[in-house]
Amino acid sequence: MPLALLALAIGAFGIGTTEFVIMGVLPEVAGDFGVSIPTAGLLVTGYALGVVVGAPVMTVLGTKVPRKRMLMLLMGLFIAGNLLSAASPTFGMMLAGRVVASLAHGAFFGIGSVVAATLVAPGKKARAISMMFTGLTVANVVGVPLGTLIGQSASWRVTFAIVAALGVAGLLGVARLVPEMPGPEGVRLRRELSAFRNVQVLLAMAMTVLGFGGVFAAVTYIAPMMTHVAGFADGSVTWLLVLFGLGMVAGNLIGGRFADRALMPMLYVSLGGLAVVLALFTLTAHDKIASAVTIALIGGLGFATVPPLQKRVLDHAQGAPTLASAVNIGAFNLGNALSAWLGGLVIAAGLGYTAPNWVGAVLAASALVLAVLSALLERPPVAGDHTDAGDATGVLRTQPAGTSRT
Structure with missing residues (x-):
């Protein structure tokens, strides 16, 4: 490198x-x-x-x-x-x-x-x-x-x-x-803005908001969850966050390696696994060892989505990637803010400190649904179907029979 x-x-x-x-x-x-x-x-x-x-x-x-x-x-x-x-x-x-x-x-x-x-x-x-x-x-x-x-x-x-x-x-x-x-x-504003006409770019950004939002729905409230539910001392929270960080490092490297080989399968596995682990966190949060392992898994699965999502935006914004790439980074933080707000709402509603984990699981599952939808929209047309899968807007467009493209 x-x-x-x-x-x-x-x-x-x-x-x-x-x-x-x-x-x-x-x-x-x-x-x-x-x-x-x-x-x-x-x-x-x-x-x-x-x-x-x-x-x-x-x-x-x-x-x-x-x-x-x-x-x-x-x-x-x-x-x-x-x-x-x-x-x-x-x-x-x-x-x-x-x-x-x-x-x-x-x-x-x-x-x-x-x-x-x-x-x-x-x-x-x-x-x-x-x-x-x-x-x-x-x-x-x-x-x-x-x-x-x-x-x-x-x-x-x-x-x-x-x-x-x-x-x-x-x-x-x-x-x-x-x-x-x-x-x-090489960087023209009009060309950069044209990337946002591509449905695949918008879907990737929505996956970013929901997928990483799922991570921070839980992590934002990890301190009260671990001290009040799991029974950790206040001073242990720092080291639990280190475990989360180690998971992030591993997930980021794994996501980068496998996204180059099979990008969409990598997203299916990471987003699906994240949804399951976040749902299980409502149970594992009651045990010290299980909660520590779960925190590392959330960091790993959450950050395994970052390289493939960022690459997907770049792939579908070819010729005008700079603004789309930057906005996708903003989408991560939008997801953080949204999930922290939603997590706070369920805690304020009296549902307990583990309730944000369910919020995170729903967000991650929603991102997985969008990933499947994104893949379906870009499937190549079947033989004999006069459609154009490469339309700049990312929407399949029918070509009248008997015409040719130059």
Whole structure:
């Protein structure tokens, strides 16, 4: 694999760390600024919404900028946002820093996915994408626990300063290792928008929202679920999240490898398995060992969907992949926000801390249904059927008998 993928993975590691580490230092941040925990939670919500909005906006603004230079600019924005967070004198400034950093998230992964796929042979695209996302998954194993430890023992400001330094390393890596990519002539806004006429692109994005939403329906409430239901001590939650992160690493690598061989079967297995495991989590959550194994499986099956879904968007947005790829990254965060909200509703309704697992199972099962529908829509026509399976909109179009195509 090209060394340029290492630079992308370093940037992804920094982004993954800053996205999730705030959950580990939220009490310290709330205490320093004198705000409540729910108010401090806006730092999580604000970041997620910033990703959803920033993914298409930053990509559109960068359509006239060569991809390598745009990746460098995005890392610069990421560094600035984390430095602002580290030095914020008020909670409002801290929130602003989080939003600034989040604006780089979706566009970096979206453009980075296109770059990663361009650097390798066609049969290795999903694996290359998974290599970049390995940085994000490893962040949950190393970056988030370490950042939480530093934030609790020293200061959360030191944590965000270190994350900014990771951004500098990513910026330098992109500048040195990523080759020059096509300039403005290769990325035109009108062409990029045309990808959203393709039904297959829209279906893949819907699968992203529902599939990964299923993961975060459960994981968002993992702390109260594990302490109140499974009986773990508060301090054990960090290591349970490490197990989740290890599952993410394994699932990401497996998903990337098998998506290059059989993309749709990989999606069937991962989404179907995820729905089953999430449903079983309502039972296994009552046992320490069983719940720990289940958490790792959720991370593995959930992230096994990422490379194939990202590659599917790229495959069906050929000639105009950049914006679609970035918007699909925003779809992951939209799924996170949607599932966290739905999970909160069922808990507030008095259904218990394990109820979000049923929400996640339904979301994942819905994504599986869309995967089957997507495959049915792109089946080649049977012999003698005058249909065109390659229509740019992704909709089968009948060709009148007796006519020919030139």
